[in-house]
Amino acid sequence: MTFTSKLRNAQELAGSALCVGLDPDPDRFPEQFRDLPPTVAVRRFCRAIIESTYDVACAYKPNLAFFEALGRDGLGVLEDVVASIPPDRVIIADGKRGDIGNTAARYATAVFENMSFDACTVSPYMGRDAISPFLSRPDKAAFALVRTSNMSANEIQGLDVGGVPLYLRIAYLLEDWGSGEPGEIGFVVGATDTAILADIRSRFPDIPLLVPGVGTQGGDPAAVMAAAGTGSGLVLVNSSRSILYAGDGEDFAERARDAASRLKDDLNRGR
């Protein structure tokens, strides 16, 4: 099954384009997690979030930094969390990896062979050979950074390259690099500038888009779907903190589910 087939199935099952970002920060966990070792707390917290949001989310996106910050057992916790995600949902490793070929191949092994991620986020700055190791399997995808959602995104991504912004030039290069590979190339395009999002979608109607930045970062869900949901390529809209930390009491999992469910509805309204 290709990545897009799996994602399409997952979106139909959940009736949703929502991806729940797993950025587990023990300092923000509810009271009942406070006395647990962080590795145990993260495992339990993530499992509770996955269980409560499963019926409204088509995908999960563990943020590797939050697991690496747990110390020597961080990758074990990540592996356990990934294993607890139902196999009919898409799982994206958010690591923004990018290195020379033989190193990129190791990162790809870590996420696609050791763990059962379906996709990984990658950084384009080093060129094609940093990305192609993530495109070697037809059932996997690499979501490359095109235009990100953070405050300083435009400093480099917006530089003028012969009349077009750098991110757009990179998007065309990425489309080209992905075209002959077994795996699929997708783009990361932030939710915070919907004009850019609509422009990219119109230029690349078939490319899967991963859109972070709704919720805490401020992107509007319905506007995002109106901008990005117009092509044949699928769209995944990610929210992390606004779901994970919707509540801070005993009922945090239900509160997370409510936040995810509202976001799902808001996204569907924009279609």
Add this chain to the structure above:
Amino acid sequence: MTFTSKLRNAQELAGSALCVGLDPDPDRFPEQFRDLPPTVAVRRFCRAIIESTYDVACAYKPNLAFFEALGRDGLGVLEDVVASIPPDRVIIADGKRGDIGNTAARYATAVFENMSFDACTVSPYMGRDAISPFLSRPDKAAFALVRTSNMSANEIQGLDVGGVPLYLRIAYLLEDWGSGEPGEIGFVVGATDTAILADIRSRFPDIPLLVPGVGTQGGDPAAVMAAAGTGSGLVLVNSSRSILYAGDGEDFAERARDAASRLKDDLNRGR
């Protein structure tokens, strides 16, 4: 002690600008490691390499991908290897991290707080807020990708931005972003194009340079030092595979030491 003071001390102690890259690939280990579990083999192999090259190397650069590829215990192995590097040598986390501020802060915690790395390689594509969390401590440095040594480096890094190549525009931005921060900004500039290396050194005489790409990737050591060793900023020249896999028998550690020692001499000849 600032990062540069520590690096200067280490270079004086070793009489060398050599950084040994730790890219441990169990498939390339000598016979005697073959029956060991990969985590054990990597720990032993790296410790033997560190012990045998210590007197000719000022720094070590573990490549995080090779540890992550070991699976759930990968970060534990990395932590043990880092702990076995003598404290008077500089240790660089080669992860090419780059993400939004709250995530970048987690990566910085992983390498600077949980482990005692002195520096981390970072990717500039997301802008200033992806790099500043790595510059928050005066004893730490972030080496940002400017011009890399891989085959396809130029595809994006060489794009023309108002008459200058993108990597040069980024270098000026990085210098600016680093100027007000407690930590130090350094540049990663590949050894494979010494004209570019010399140009960057002449424009940024004070910036520490991390230069990968000698050895297996083809950069010439003396030419690299002649190009990069002309400023007041320090230079670190990395080689990984040509040292680690210099021998494949019982005497692999001595062979690695010989290769490192020759490279040290070649570098010193170029000064």
